[in-house]
Amino acid sequence: FSSGRLLSLRLLCLAALLISAYLAWSAIRLQPVIGCSGSELIDCEHVLNSHWSKVLGIPVSVPAVGLYATLLGLLAFAGRPAPPAFQRLLCLVLSVGFLTAGWAAVWFIGLQVLVLQHLCPWCLAAHTCGLLLSLLALTSTVRPFGRVPLTCAGLLLAGSLAAVQWLTPVPATFEVIVPEYARGAAGSESIEDFSPFGAEEFRPQDSMQAVPAEAAPEAAPGDSPAAEQAAEQLEPPTAQRRLWSPVSQALSPLVLSANLRSALSSLLLSPLVEEDEPEKRKVTIPGTEKPIRLDPADWPLLGSPQAKFIFVEMFDYTCPYCRDTNKSIRGAFERFGDDIAVIALPVPLERECNRAASGSGHAGSCELSRLAIAVWRCDRGKFQQYHDWLFDRTRTVAAARRQAEDLVGRDSLRAQMDSPAPGKQIGWHVELYIKVGSGTVPKLLFSGSSVVGAVQKEALCSMISREMGQTPAK
Structure with a gap:
């Protein structure tokens, strides 16, 4: 090689x-x-977290470091006085290494x-260096080896790497966990009801069921407050939902004493027309x-509340494996339609809002989750659209805020983001995340087991079919 080369x-x-x-x-x-x-087009996380980014479970950038470090070390001896045999061997090894880098670059660019x-621009930059190295090697090294043998040698080495990747099956990227208490025949006797609403001011307005107030009878001038209180206590409890007959409605404006009201109430309230309040839909997770x-009704939901089967997903909007699972969930919706629904719980893996998070990554995750919750609180019908948009590709906080404003309006979104409600809701998600074991996301929580890690569509559909067959929705 010349000094310039x-x-x-x-x-x-x-x-x-x-x-x-x-x-x-x-x-x-x-x-x-x-x-x-x-x-x-540009998405490094999609490329770097794909099956093709590893060889035998090791990131391909690791052997690349070894290759380029070796070549750089060998180049330190090039151009120095040395025996002819050593120079030929050095030239051979360098040329094969350069051409291997070039063929590997062709393979990985083709995959992308x-x-x-x-x-992935970073990957393309490294591959471009490999291509240029191979071109310089081909134009510099003709004798004593020739271009064809060197090219074939580089192709053989790079092809071996490609063959290993091609033949390596896609590994299972998830783990099914069954809690100890669920393995016994009897299971756990106690169940914890978990609700995020310790205070009504944090409940989304459209989730609060307004109960119409009954018109109070007009009090007679001589009626005492004690009599009015006694009359109120005689009204039927809400849980019984007894129906007043038309006769009682006609008599309600009359001026009645407390005793007369009591007698009429006992006679006119017929237990034969009692209507039981329907039992609230509940989802049990381990x-x-x-x-x-x-x-x-208390949590963000994807799909219909009347779905036959509902399960829970915990995720982080900046997590590439969560993005893969989201694609699988979309595929499950295509297969099962309105028969399934998902309680979708953003759990940011950012220390700023998650005391159980480890590490220092996932920047912006807290804000993306707050924006998603704010959209849900503004308009539940827009939440799934926004949720899928966030997972389509890596999103910045600024872009996510603009999209949220377009969906629910700038003023509505600002009102929610200025309130403590979205942050408090995320806090409840984190508490639930800790109760189910914290650790890795995504998590899919079924009635008796949890699935941790990225799940492919077919595997997820099989799980749902099995769960629907064994534990149909109540």
């Missing part, structure tokens, strides 16, 4: 090494790469374009110590 080769190897080292560090630390927000249909029961 040696300098170019060293600079390209150094650039590829630094980029690969950064990608390897991000993969090991589970950190998103910088400056690579999701879009229709044809299979994943998303691009906690770490005992089952937990939720009222779907």
Whole structure:
């Protein structure tokens, strides 16, 4: 190699090494790469979390670091006085290494374009270095080896890596967990009812069922407050929902003494027309110590409240595995339609709003979750649309806020975001997340088991079919 080409080769190897080292560090630390927000075409997280980003379970950037570090080290000996045999061997190893990097670049660029249909600029930069290294090697090295043998050798090595990836089955990325108490024949005897509404001011307005107030009878001038209180106590309890007959309605304006009211009430309230209040729909999920029961009306819901089967999902809007599971859930909706619904609970893995979160990643997750809850509180009918939009690709907080304003209006959204309600709701999600074991998301919670990790569509549909057959909705 000439001195000019040696300098170019060293600079390209150094650039590829630094980029690969950064990608390897991000993969090991589970950190998103910088400056690579999701879009229709550019989405680093989609690429770097795919099956093709690993070989034998190891991020491909790790062997890339080894390759470029080796090449850079060997280049330190190039151009120095050495025995001819050593120079030939050095030239051979460097040329095969450069061409291996070039063929590997062709493979991974092809995967991004044809299979994943998303691009990672960091990956493309490293692959471009590999392509340039291979071109410099081909134009520099002709003798004593020739282009064809060197090209075939590089193709063989890169092809071996591609074959390993192709033949490696997609691993199961989820784990099914059954709590200890659910493994016994009797199961757990106690169930915890968990509701997020300790105070009515935090309940969304459209979830509060307004109970019409009954018109109070007009008090007679001589009636005492004690008599009025006694008369109120004689009214039927709400749970019984007894129906007043037309006779009682006609007599209600009359001036009656407390005793007469009591007698008429006893005669005119017929138990034969009692109408039981329908039992509230509840969803049971496994906690770490005992089952937990939720009222779907209290939580964000995807699908119809009248669905035959409802389960719970916990997720983080910045989590790529949660995005994969969201795609599977959409596929399940396509298969089961209105027969299923999902209680969708954003659980940010950001320390700012989740005391159980570990690590320092998932920046912006708290704000994205608050925006989603604010949309749900403004208009429950718009929540699923916004939820799916957030999961379509990586979203910034600014873009998410604009989309939320477009859906529910700027003033409505601002009123919710300025209130403590969305943050308090997220706090309840976190408490529930701790009660079911915290740890990894996504979590899918069924009646007797939880599924942790990314779930593919077919596996999820099989789980739902099994659950619907064994534990149909009440």
